[in-house]
Amino acid sequence: MQNATLWRALLGVEKTVVEDIEFDEDEELLVAHVRPRARARARGRCGRCERRAPAYDRGEGRRRWRALDLGTVRVVLEAEAPRVRCPEHGPTVAAVPWARHGTGHTYVFDEQVAWLATQCSKTAVTELMRIAWRTVGAIITRVWADVEALHDRFADLRRLGIDEISYKRGHRYLTVVVDHDTGRLVWAAPGRNKATLEGFFDALGPERSVQITHISADGADWISTVVAEKCPNAVRCADPFHVVRWATDALDEVRRQAWNESRGAVTQRRAGRASGHAKALKGARYALWKNPENLTSRQQAKLAWVAKTDPRLHRAYLLKEGLRLVFQLPHSEAKEALDIWIGWARRCRIPAFIDLQRRIVKHRAAILAAIEHGLSNGRIESVNTKIRLITRIAFGFRSPEALIALAMLNLGGHRPVLPGRK
Numbered sequence: 001m002q003n004a005t006l007w008r009a010l011l012g013v014e015k016t017v018v019e020d021i022e023f024d025e026d027e028e029l030l031v032a033h034v035r036p037r038a039r040a041r042a043r044g045r046c047g048r049c050e051r052r053a054p055a056y057d058r059g060e061g062r063r064r065w066r067a068l069d070l071g072t073v074r075v076v077l078e079a080e081a082p083r084v085r086c087p088e089h090g091p092t093v094a095a096v097p098w099a100r101h102g103t104g105h106t107y108v109f110d111e112q113v114a115w116l117a118t119q120c121s122k123t124a125v126t127e128l129m130r131i132a133w134r135t136v137g138a139i140i141t142r143v144w145a146d147v148e149a150l151h152d153r154f155a156d157l158r159r160l161g162i163d164e165i166s167y168k169r170g171h172r173y174l175t176v177v178v179d180h181d182t183g184r185l186v187w188a189a190p191g192r193n194k195a196t197l198e199g200f201f202d203a204l205g206p207e208r209s210v211q212i213t214h215i216s217a218d219g220a221d222w223i224s225t226v227v228a229e230k231c232p233n234a235v236r237c238a239d240p241f242h243v244v245r246w247a248t249d250a251l252d253e254v255r256r257q258a259w260n261e262s263r264g265a266v267t268q269r270r271a272g273r274a275s276g277h278a279k280a281l282k283g284a285r286y287a288l289w290k291n292p293e294n295l296t297s298r299q300q301a302k303l304a305w306v307a308k309t310d311p312r313l314h315r316a317y318l319l320k321e322g323l324r325l326v327f328q329l330p331h332s333e334a335k336e337a338l339d340i341w342i343g344w345a346r347r348c349r350i351p352a353f354i355d356l357q358r359r360i361v362k363h364r365a366a367i368l369a370a371i372e373h374g375l376s377n378g379r380i381e382s383v384n385t386k387i388r389l390i391t392r393i394a395f396g397f398r399s400p401e402a403l404i405a406l407a408m409l410n411l412g413g414h415r416p417v418l419p420g421r422k
């Protein structure tokens with residue numbers, strides 16, 4: 001075969017003999033006939049464990065693997081796929097140097113898909129590579145498995161954040177572990193219970209578990225139980241942004257109640273027409289949620305209107321803001337401020353905030369620990385936001401493993417690189 005070196009470079013393969021190139025004009029498909037360079041006739045390597053093994057049979061004959069397009073032309077590699085008799089795995093298709101075992105795409109094809117999946121939209125990846133989104137899911141799962149095998153992602157962990165993230169429109173959950181010091185996503189698994197989290201500590205191992213100095217979480221009991229058992233020395237902290245979110249949720253409950261009440265009052269008088277008050281309340285949502293320093297002048301006006309017309313809702317707003325401010329104080333002042341807040345909330349006569357107050361009391365030590373040890377809240381929150389975005393992109397993958405692979409490839413500190421650019 002002429003220009004064999006050039007063809008190997010164009011196809012992105014190594015340790016491979018290019019025997020022939022043929023162009024199918026009807027299909028606009030370039031077929032490269034190849035074989036592994038080093039394989040002796042009588043022996044090969046097991047596709048699963050890569051150990052040398054004697055030949056078994058011809059398997060299912062010739063097979064094809066999708067390679068990267070050349071210009072606008074689709075390309076496949078075609079080769080024999082004989083089986084070897086592995087001492088451990090029995091008759092298994094022999095390993096090939098251009099693709100992962102049991103897949104229909106070459107290494108370079110996989111690498112490019114993984115890179116694209118972390119960089120562009122679903123449509124961009126599937127259109128450009130001419131594959132289904134589910135295939136993208138399968139590809140990034142195996143790319144991540146290889147990246148994972150190459151790196152020790154559990155080295156030097158000291159301060160961790162543990163969280164649960166919903167996916168599949170909130171019907172399923174992932175437990176995620178983030179490194180506070182680097183902002184890396186360290187680990188993720190489907191489920192949100194003791195067994196899920198124990199899986200993490202088992203992977204981390206007992207020696208490294210006891211070296212963890214700080215753990216922040218959202219206050220869920222199943223997390224505290226496992227943490228107390230696996231790293232008894234770690235300082236347990238509450239993630240401030242979770243606590244503030246509890247307050248925002250409580251405020252939202254009060255706002256919805258006020259809205260329903262004003263709407264109900266109207267329906268009794270004039271059926272079918274929402275009052276201006278109910279509408280305005282609905283519109284006040286963002287003014288109530290946002291931090292005061294970021295309010296637009298319209299939102300400020302809205303808030304002033306709430307203060308005048310709905311003192312109870314305004315009180316709820318001030319309680320939410322008060323709690324948020326506690327986290328901006330130095331530790332020495334935060335303790336007193338938190339206790340003042342607890343007293344205020346206890347007497348506020350708003351059920352949602354009385355419940356919140358009980359929850360805050362329960363987690364008081366962990367909240368103060370978070371402030372004292374200055375756990376970088378913004379970092380965990382930004383990782384959280386990114387994972388939530390990824391769960392939306394990953395919608396349509398067949399398995400949670402593909403979602404986890406996409407999250408790990410994006411946020412785990414080892415992002416894919418384009419083939420041929422190393």
Ligand SMILES: [Zn+2]
Binds near residue numbers: 047048088092
């Ligand atoms: Zn084997």
